[in-house]
Amino acid sequence: MSEFAFNRVAFIGIGHIGSSLAHVMRRGKLAGSIIACARRQETRDAALRIGIADEVTADPAEAVKNADLVVIATPLSAYLETGKAIAGSLKPGAIVTDVGSVKALVAKELLPLLPKDVHVVPGHPIAGTENSGPESGFAEVFRNRWCILTPLPDGDATALDRVTKLWESAGMNVVTMDAEHHDMVLAITSHLPHLIAYTIVGTATDLEDTLKSEVIKFSASGFRDFTRIAASDPVMWRDIFLNNRDAVLEMLQRFTEDLTALQRAIRHGEGDKLQDLFTRTRAIRRSIVEAKQA
Numbered sequence: 001m002s003e004f005a006f007n008r009v010a011f012i013g014i015g016h017i018g019s020s021l022a023h024v025m026r027r028g029k030l031a032g033s034i035i036a037c038a039r040r041q042e043t044r045d046a047a048l049r050i051g052i053a054d055e056v057t058a059d060p061a062e063a064v065k066n067a068d069l070v071v072i073a074t075p076l077s078a079y080l081e082t083g084k085a086i087a088g089s090l091k092p093g094a095i096v097t098d099v100g101s102v103k104a105l106v107a108k109e110l111l112p113l114l115p116k117d118v119h120v121v122p123g124h125p126i127a128g129t130e131n132s133g134p135e136s137g138f139a140e141v142f143r144n145r146w147c148i149l150t151p152l153p154d155g156d157a158t159a160l161d162r163v164t165k166l167w168e169s170a171g172m173n174v175v176t177m178d179a180e181h182h183d184m185v186l187a188i189t190s191h192l193p194h195l196i197a198y199t200i201v202g203t204a205t206d207l208e209d210t211l212k213s214e215v216i217k218f219s220a221s222g223f224r225d226f227t228r229i230a231a232s233d234p235v236m237w238r239d240i241f242l243n244n245r246d247a248v249l250e251m252l253q254r255f256t257e258d259l260t261a262l263q264r265a266i267r268h269g270e271g272d273k274l275q276d277l278f279t280r281t282r283a284i285r286r287s288i289v290e291a292k293q294a
């Protein structure tokens with residue numbers, strides 16, 4: 001192996017997460033050279049200006065030529081076209097990883113398109129802000145967060161080890177699990193909370209004007225926290241719900257049942273039930289704070 005972890009790294013997509021990882025690679029001198037691929041000139045110009053890429057291109061096939069590591073960091077809806085575009089140009093033995101928020105689709109959509117002599121290591125850093133684009137990235141975004149890798153059953157152990165070390169050098173705690181399990185866990189911890197935030201902010205948006213201005217004025221009472229989540233990237237979240245449909249619908253079903261039970265408790269004045277639930281949820285918050293994930 002060279003003095004760098006990877007001689008040549010290609011990013012397909014260099015937005016919030018891609019650029020953050022590129023910053024980590026620059027900081028740790030983990031890549032001999034970095035080439036970034038994006039459709040828009042302004043994205044490519046920004047990647048060069050910030051200094052997170054040595055070269056840029058709009059052609060994914062061009063980007064992956066001779067790359068030892070390919071990081072797919074586009075929205076999920078671009079996976080199919082990306083797979084088709086890069087398949088014929090990947091170097092034998094290259095590692096192909098991704099950062100997508102839904103994992104079962106890598107084996108379903110991407111893997112069948114790629115040659116057998118590359119090593120695919122699907123990944124998901126559970127980190128990020130509501131911002132998008134290359135200028136929003138920063139290396140520290142990953143520190144002390146979890147990164148979930150969902151290795152394929154017959155995946156290459158060395159490739160998994162190298163991708164694990166990469167995320168560890170970003171300050172992440174790395175765990176592995178199977179892709180379906182990942183998608184179920186994230187449906188309740190991330191996808192459903194976003195759906196609820198989008199719904200609440202959507203409901204407020206549709207209120208009559210006088211009420212709406214009061215909502216904004218008094219937003220510090222709770223609404224404000226939902227607006228931060230509901231400001232997340234629309235394309236990314238559209239793709240998450242379309243690609244993790246079954247798990248999200250399953251969790252939504254459970255949530256709806258619990259919501260109906262709460263509605264009933266309020267209607268019938270069952271204070272004990274409400275207090276019992278709120279006491280248990282408070283304990284969850286404490287354990288998240290203790291786990292330093294707050």
Ligand code: NAP
Nearest residue numbers: 013014015016017038039040043074078100101128132133
């Ligand atoms: P982002 O900031 O919007 O960046 C997306 C990047 O992909 C941009 O550079 C964009 O540039 C490029 N792109 C879009 N469509 C493309 C296409 N068809 N071909 C090539 N490049 C394309 O998004 P992000 O937040 O980094 O999210 C990227 C991935 O990370 C998503 O799969 C998301 O699920 C995952 N993720 C996000 C977060 C988060 O909090 N943001 C956290 C964990 C994982 P152009 O528009 O110029 O092409």
